[in-house]
Amino acid sequence: MELPFPISTYHERMSRVRARMTEQGLDGLMLSMPDVVHWLTGVNSVGYLWPQALIVDSSAGEPTYITRTTEAPGVAFCSWLTTPRVYDIAVENSVEVIAEVIRTRGLDQARVGVELDAFTLLPGNWDRLRAALPGVTWVDASNLVPEERLVKSMAEIAYQRQAAEMADYAMERVFEAIRPGMAETEVAGIAAKALGEAGSEFAAIPPMVVSGERSALVHALASRRTLSRGDVVCVEIAGVVHRYHAVLMRTAVIGEPSARVREVADCAGRATEAAIAAAKPGAPAAAPEEACNAVLNELGLLPNRCHRVGYSLGVAFPPGWLEPMTLVKGDPHVLGPDMSFTIEPNLSLADEGFGIKMGDTALCTPDGSVSLSRLDHSLRVVG
Template sequence: MNIIERGVEAVFPAAEYQARQARVRQALVARGLDAAIFTGPENIFWLTSQQTPGYYTFQCLILPVAGEPIFLLRELELTNFLRNSFVTAFETYGDGVAPAGLLLAALDRLGLSRKRIAIEKGGWFLPISFYESLVEALPERPDDATGIVEQMRRVKSPGELAAIERAVAQSDAGMRAGLAAIRPGATENDIVAAMMQAAIAGGAEYMGMEPLVSSGPRSGVPHATWRRRRLEAGDAVFLEMSGCSDRYHSGLMRTAWLGEPPTLARDLERVVLAALEAAIGVAGPGRSCAEVHHAAQTVIDAAGMTDRYRKRSGYSLGVSFAPDWGEWQVMSLFDGVDVELEPGMCFHIPITLREWGAFTVGISESIVIAEGGCRQLGGTIPRGIHVIDCE
């Protein structure tokens, strides 16, 4: 492999990743650990800049307290790894080879097999059978490394904030295009095609999740997405999407109507807008994630619409891979999440009220916590229901 290629597609300089790894090592020492094995694609990216859509095959970073990290990955991914990462030690396995054996051999060679190690158990792609084989082979049961890196990902650096703001601009462009594509006779697919085209033309990479677009009665079903339905006069249209810049994501949700919305929809709209404003108004340093959720929930409860709102009020934004665009592992704005907000934390706040199986009124903003409060990211698209003239 050409050594000149090393790290040419890394998002940040090598020193940034070395500093992140040093912070994790300090956390491992504080827990009495000798090493940790990271398997989640988001944490691997945050620590090394390695990214690939092929994370469905086993990859991991072994990070010892002393000594250089070593990366284990599928042979097909090596060139990608060399261009993305500055990690110098790596081992590959071919198709048809069980990677658990490679990991065990590496731990033994590094003198870690009989030491106290931890492995992420809460990621997407650590099969139960794989983990059980490690537990059976190691002299001592590994600790759980889940949450070590996630805690460090909460507050974004200036470079990370810049990437999120680029993703927000892509979302804005995509949402404007989607709203412009709504008309009687158009299909849900037409709307998504317009959204994706605009976001990608604006610099977006592949997102952690494609846009959520649904119309008519389907718009009243949470997480329904496009299925070729043709729009008719009187339809509600629900739209939600994220941009993606260097794996950093955003979030944006809007609602449109083909013709004048019914009275109930306007009632829901007023409550959604008030709840969103309440959540944004509370978000600031020293408040907790739960307090932001409570601010929105209080407005909804006071309006007698509790049964229409059965979810958290938001989630952390940052590094994501499919199947999600939010940092679900990092923070949620919900009851019992007592994490104190700090400047540099980013959130998507999607407030939705539904007439279940009939329509949804959903409106959101993305924010970053700042000194004295928070700052809205983007915000170029009016929040209220977008009424589309059917004539």
């Protein structure tokens, strides 16, 4: 058995989730998101590409994890579960198996929470499951478990700190390597190699590298575009330890930057620092955004901010790494100690032919928030 935490930690997490179930009037849960299943059980696999479900009822017993037979050795090795229900995709229908387990656990006439926002619950399977269990009252519980994960334990924070060190190492190797004539894909490969050297696991999103006019494309993946002198190069990576992510974003320029690139990058750096400083315990989730916007408005850059200022971050699997708290106006969360989140006031100036990425993973402490990165927020001049 290979677990990042003692089994008692998983039992304590299950107790907290069951208490939240009771508060919300639920008799059971059907969970399928890989980050949720991993956080509760330790299961660590991309097997969620096929239907999976973790069925939790109000008893103190072990939940039932349902997955295909291929995943059985991984469940035994990576989780504390002892009695998974595995199905053979050649002879069994996964939806029928899930329905069977729900009936067996006495939930076929109950109120059952389900992650309606889950990409792992395909519309066709959802329709078939409801048809197979007409007596179930389904309740959207997409954020029930993720809400329990917002405040991190000391052990979880330690993993994120390690992940941040790995991201710092990889970003520095990237900046050392960037030269004219490289392709964006080569730069992304250098980032991936450096992350591996540092001990990072694969991230929920691969290294993103954009350059020149493509630097205004905030979520584009690396292309075969060749870097040239004068190019702005934006890099986004994440270090990962036991699936705990620490995201890092920085921008470099090959050769001497223009005055405009330098002033925009400087503003983005100051906006990042202002947002981190505003993320104090007891502050509303929107406080970092308000502080960031005040700095960006000095240069009239607010219309160019093309991304939320940040969001909570922790355990993640492909294809994404968001937790439910977002640092935007209207989010009801209040910041508190041991919450971790990104700060990333990314800017797209497509009409000027460049963009700026600047972002850290931050941790809220009793004395205020701090970046987990040791890298400063200045524009890097390379090549």
